[in-house]
Amino acid sequence: MVLTVNKNIKKSIKIALGSTLFIWLTYSLYNQIVAQEDLQNNFQELFAHWTAFKIIGLIAVVLLMFVNWAIESKKWQMLLKHTEALSFSAAFQSVLMGLAVSVITPNRIGEYLGRILYLKNTNKLKGISITIIGSFAQILVTSAFGVLGLLFYLNSVDQSTWLYILLGSSILISCGMLYILFHLEQLVNFCKSVTFLKKISIYIEVIKRYERSTLFKLIAYATARYIVYSSQFFILLYITHNHWLPLKTYAGIWLLYWIIAVVPSFVIADISVRGKTAVTFLAFVSTNALAIVVSSVLLWLINLILPALVGCLFVFKIKMFDND
Numbered sequence: 001m002v003l004t005v006n007k008n009i010k011k012s013i014k015i016a017l018g019s020t021l022f023i024w025l026t027y028s029l030y031n032q033i034v035a036q037e038d039l040q041n042n043f044q045e046l047f048a049h050w051t052a053f054k055i056i057g058l059i060a061v062v063l064l065m066f067v068n069w070a071i072e073s074k075k076w077q078m079l080l081k082h083t084e085a086l087s088f089s090a091a092f093q094s095v096l097m098g099l100a101v102s103v104i105t106p107n108r109i110g111e112y113l114g115r116i117l118y119l120k121n122t123n124k125l126k127g128i129s130i131t132i133i134g135s136f137a138q139i140l141v142t143s144a145f146g147v148l149g150l151l152f153y154l155n156s157v158d159q160s161t162w163l164y165i166l167l168g169s170s171i172l173i174s175c176g177m178l179y180i181l182f183h184l185e186q187l188v189n190f191c192k193s194v195t196f197l198k199k200i201s202i203y204i205e206v207i208k209r210y211e212r213s214t215l216f217k218l219i220a221y222a223t224a225r226y227i228v229y230s231s232q233f234f235i236l237l238y239i240t241h242n243h244w245l246p247l248k249t250y251a252g253i254w255l256l257y258w259i260i261a262v263v264p265s266f267v268i269a270d271i272s273v274r275g276k277t278a279v280t281f282l283a284f285v286s287t288n289a290l291a292i293v294v295s296s297v298l299l300w301l302i303n304l305i306l307p308a309l310v311g312c313l314f315v316f317k318i319k320m321f322d323n324d
Contacts, residue, residue: 021100022312025305057239061232065302068228069095072134075221076115079130082209084123094118096311098131103308111135114311129204133184134218139261140181141222143174145230146258152251157284170258182215184208229303230254236298237282240291252282274300 070092077091086094094115101114116127150167180187185208191197210218230253238244256278275293282292 021104021315022309024104025100025308025312054239054242057235061235061239061298061302064228064232064235065307068225068232068303069099069307071221071225071228075134075137075218075225076131078214078217078221079134079210080119080127082206083126083130084119086118090118093311093314096307097314098311099304100308100311103304126204126206129207133181133207133210134222136177137181137215137218137222138225140174140177141219141226142257142261143170143177145226145254146170146261147174149251149254149256149258152248153255153281153284156248181219182212184210226257229299230257232303233295233299236295237286237291240295240298241286241288245285249282249285252285256281 073088073092073095076095077086077088080086080091094117097117098111098114102108102111104110112128112131115131116124119127147167147170150163150170154163154167188201188204188208191201191204230250233253234245234249237249259277259281260274275296278296279289279292286292
């Protein structure tokens, strides 16, 4: 006998889930900011004198945040075409819901769970493999730009041994990821051939249906996103420095993003880590550590925390029950 969950009970469960997620996220954010003793003073010092260009720049960064997640939503919508049709609006809400869950989990692994809550129960496990492919493509693009950043850094800034090791490893990783992305059917067949992986092969079968044209579009979407949030950081550096840094700053940003991508961390608890890492790899264009740290914090708040808080509001649209 199939049990039908009362509509009011379902609504109550979703309200409780959304409220808990929002409170947890807000509390974690509050603790993180309070832990940074000088953060408030740093913001006040840098933003004591607002100009029209600073205001326009900050508005541009916020608008680019929407562009960033809109591109990700189109990418997610495209990848779902063989599994479950989602409107752009539903895909956008799904992405923000995934973001809300991701920022309170290690290395944002909660993103998979958050997104698939918008899919029918029969498609949720397939949705995980699809989300992984989307993230895989984004990391591939990050690694490729990271290699470009490393090449510039080695040529113009520093030639330490560990950077050469990182360059060699990065090139191998990039090439390996590119090969895997365009040979997904081999990955599926491998899973089928391994006894303990056979059970999951049915859920990843969908990924081998992607045509090469779709995979090229996937890389294009990932590249567009990458350019957007690289430019956001570049604009924030202008706002905090009161002048534009040279274009070679992008090389430092690309290297920074790649380092952050490969070093495990809790995204909700890495303000100081990101700031210190940014200061290290952008020192060749600026010695203003305060401005760099504040730029990193602003990017974290605008690109992750703000949309994550909005994502909590979409919990009422998730599909937890068979008759949702």
